[in-house]
Amino acid sequence: MIPFNKPYMTGKETEYIKEAVISGKISGDGVFTKKCNEFFEKELGFKKVLLTTSCTDALEMAAILIDLQPDDEVIMPSYTFVSTANAFVLRGAKLVFADSNADNPNLDADKIEALITPKTKAIVPVHYAGIACDMGKIMELAEKHNLYVIEDAAQAIDSFYVMPDGTKKPLGTIGHLAAFSFHETKNIISGEGGMLAINDERFVKRAEIIREKGTNRSSFFRGEVDKYGWVDVGSSFLPSDIIAAFLYAQLENMDAIQAQRRQIWQRYWDGLSPLVQQGKLRLPYLPDFATNNAHMFYIITKDLTERTALIAALKKENIHPVFHYLSLHTSPFYADKHDGRALPESDFYTDTLVRLPLYFELSEEQQTRVISEIVKFYN
Amino acid sequence: MIPFNKPYMTGKETEYIKEAVISGKISGDGVFTKKCNEFFEKELGFKKVLLTTSCTDALEMAAILIDLQPDDEVIMPSYTFVSTANAFVLRGAKLVFADSNADNPNLDADKIEALITPKTKAIVPVHYAGIACDMGKIMELAEKHNLYVIEDAAQAIDSFYVMPDGTKKPLGTIGHLAAFSFHETKNIISGEGGMLAINDERFVKRAEIIREKGTNRSSFFRGEVDKYGWVDVGSSFLPSDIIAAFLYAQLENMDAIQAQRRQIWQRYWDGLSPLVQQGKLRLPYLPDFATNNAHMFYIITKDLTERTALIAALKKENIHPVFHYLSLHTSPFYADKHDGRALPESDFYTDTLVRLPLYFELSEEQQTRVISEIVKFYN
Numbered sequence A, B: 001m002i003p004f005n006k007p008y009m010t011g012k013e014t015e016y017i018k019e020a021v022i023s024g025k026i027s028g029d030g031v032f033t034k035k036c037n038e039f040f041e042k043e044l045g046f047k048k049v050l051l052t053t054s055c056t057d058a059l060e061m062a063a064i065l066i067d068l069q070p071d072d073e074v075i076m077p078s079y080t081f082v083s084t085a086n087a088f089v090l091r092g093a094k095l096v097f098a099d100s101n102a103d104n105p106n107l108d109a110d111k112i113e114a115l116i117t118p119k120t121k122a123i124v125p126v127h128y129a130g131i132a133c134d135m136g137k138i139m140e141l142a143e144k145h146n147l148y149v150i151e152d153a154a155q156a157i158d159s160f161y162v163m164p165d166g167t168k169k170p171l172g173t174i175g176h177l178a179a180f181s182f183h184e185t186k187n188i189i190s191g192e193g194g195m196l197a198i199n200d201e202r203f204v205k206r207a208e209i210i211r212e213k214g215t216n217r218s219s220f221f222r223g224e225v226d227k228y229g230w231v232d233v234g235s236s237f238l239p240s241d242i243i244a245a246f247l248y249a250q251l252e253n254m255d256a257i258q259a260q261r262r263q264i265w266q267r268y269w270d271g272l273s274p275l276v277q278q279g280k281l282r283l284p285y286l287p288d289f290a291t292n293n294a295h296m297f298y299i300i301t302k303d304l305t306e307r308t309a310l311i312a313a314l315k316k317e318n319i320h321p322v323f324h325y326l327s328l329h330t331s332p333f334y335a336d337k338h339d340g341r342a343l344p345e346s347d348f349y350t351d352t353l354v355r356l357p358l359y360f361e362l363s364e365e366q367q368t369r370v371i372s373e374i375v376k377f378y379n
């Protein structure tokens, strides 16, 4: 059986968890949380990060931080995970869905400006499959219209936006705020887990407070106040240090994990490209400004019927590919709140995109089997 | 050094975490989450429970479940942790604070009815130190005025409300909903962690949806629908199965943990009772309808000056007692939203309550030292 995903352990995870427990502190912000923060801030070039219990929670923190008021509008793709949307709906925002690009599922940056109104407060680009959205255009628009940009970087660890001059910026360091996921389906995992990256300094202090249940407890532990109190809204967004210990073992092995995932990705690309030449299917499209973090390998079929048949054919061979998002603008929850615009590209990916098995321990032999079954299906 | 708290490991925690990882599923709702659920439902008599990432998150789920509308009123004690309050504030509710009992910090059930208005939607009793609130009176009031009761049972695992006929009901099974904490300071821990108990069947289906990001994914995995979609608001409230694995090791050892804690509690009681007779201080008061889960041993000093002196004297001897909540109605965040009523009992506990070190590995010798230093302070 070849599953869609299999979480990979580097080997040190449980050892570090034991260390955390022996340290006498397994609630949030213990030794390993600090190590993870340092890794992101010193090794990966982030300004300030805060671990959270999920990417969903990091998005919720962002929605609180930008002080969203009921009826404020937030622009995001319709082709995304529900969490991107829920975080803002929970604060009373109205979602304004942008359509996807014709050549990849990211929101089409050229269609955003027409959606901006005096009520627009933020744009939420989702870097689908770890492939960068057009951040140049998006940041320009945000500046022009005085909007916040919150990157949904759930899938985007170790991926970059390439600037016109060739310099690379890590995804998640470009918008005012960004949210990452360490859910077990991601490249770097902790079961459930996430992180808020804060690129605009104005948010740092309040983010700490909101994450600590609306208290100035972090100041208290730095000795800045002699008791802590309730100073703002907030929640408990901080993960147990057990989760951070697991995550740290993964981060230490990020290069090895990424090298392996890239090799698997490339093999799919090489093995399936002939079908593209034959006009049978489409493979991921990376714009010039995007790099590849090998988070996902997807194929685009002709239509829903073909996709259903392909998934069924592979399942018969014990291979488990999966479709992905259902357009949010047609969801039972939001259809009657959506403004009625058709979003054909989003609907197209809803019907045609299939994700192939991609995980560290997927062997070359197994992968060859996946590729040859797809080739067989199309011939 | 005798710290206030030291998280206790039973020994099986990391073994179970390894098992979870080997099972191939460490995201939420894996094997160990199911084992924990079964433990609560089969061994402890809960109707339906859902693990969450914290008690805070369980409270937030409860606030969403009762469909709180902006300006709805929620009655709760002012002497509680900020999370009790935040969960409802995040949904736009107005908090109406009830004062504490004169004889213990729980909200005074006789003062609740005067606070009920047509806008009141819920009462949130907090079982402080695991000691039951007067649930008989509270449930009666709730029925009379058609209100929801959400128990903040953060500290109340393995504690009971004793009915007039002598039968015992576990705290957290009496209100419509209840929230538990497995934070490292609690009796049964997972670093960070929590649980929602659902006692009113009407909430079960929607709770599953809200916890799974507002989707019917749980139905999908039971094969009831052929794809899952966005059907409601929601968040990611489910903890990693790594956390559940840790928790399960604790639950299996609950009897031993509780026996040990009860012994420590009793030693404090016996050692400090002479000071009560001398009129020097007060110890925890348990009403007839409450049992003791040995979550916390607190003492009540005469006033703030005395408490400050006592904490300082003990710290000098390397013993670390801690004060607890600051009345929420005077907090920087809520003071100007509070209706101005004085809550003298709540303020009294804010100034006078001290929590003593109480953890599994606290030795008899160490405890004797704590007791004798307190006795020395008062003589």
Ligand SMILES: Cc1ncc(COP(=O)(O)O)c(/C=N/[C@@H]2[C@H](O)[C@@H](O)[C@@H](OP(=O)(O)OP(=O)(O)OC[C@H]3O[C@@H](n4cc(C)c(=O)[nH]c4=O)C[C@@H]3O)O[C@@H]2C)c1O
Pocket (backbone or CB within 6 Å): A220, A226, A227, A228, A229, A236, B054, B055, B056, B057, B080, B081, B083, B084, B126, B152, B154, B155, B180, B181, B182, B183, B185, B192, B193, B194, B322, B323, B324, B325, B326
């Ligand atoms: C009823 C209730 N409802 C909901 C939840 C949510 O549970 P989840 O966590 O699962 O979401 C809880 C959980 N609360 C616990 C503790 O009860 C809480 O006290 C604190 O524990 P800590 O170990 O962190 O230590 P501390 O107490 O914070 O003491 C440290 C120093 O701080 C000083 N202090 C303290 C306070 C409180 C305050 O306002 N101001 C203040 O200056 C006293 C010390 O010197 O935080 C925990 C999460 C709860 O009790």
Ligand SMILES: Cc1ncc(COP(=O)(O)O)c(/C=N/[C@@H]2[C@H](O)[C@@H](O)[C@@H](OP(=O)(O)OP(=O)(O)OC[C@H]3O[C@@H](n4cc(C)c(=O)[nH]c4=O)C[C@@H]3O)O[C@@H]2C)c1O
Pocket (backbone or CB within 6 Å): A053, A054, A055, A056, A057, A080, A081, A083, A084, A126, A152, A154, A155, A180, A181, A182, A183, A185, A192, A193, A194, A322, A323, A324, A325, A326, B220, B226, B227, B228, B229, B236
């Ligand atoms: C941009 C973005 N932003 C934010 C976050 C939040 O991160 P946190 O989790 O850290 O908070 C995420 C995280 N999302 C991931 C995955 O991307 C997501 O796909 C899913 O992964 P799973 O392993 O659970 O499997 P699955 O995909 O749910 O597939 C299982 C079956 O379900 C069918 N399916 C699928 C969908 C989607 C749908 O609507 N309807 C539907 O019937 C396809 C299959 O057959 O859930 C994860 C949390 C994100 O991607």
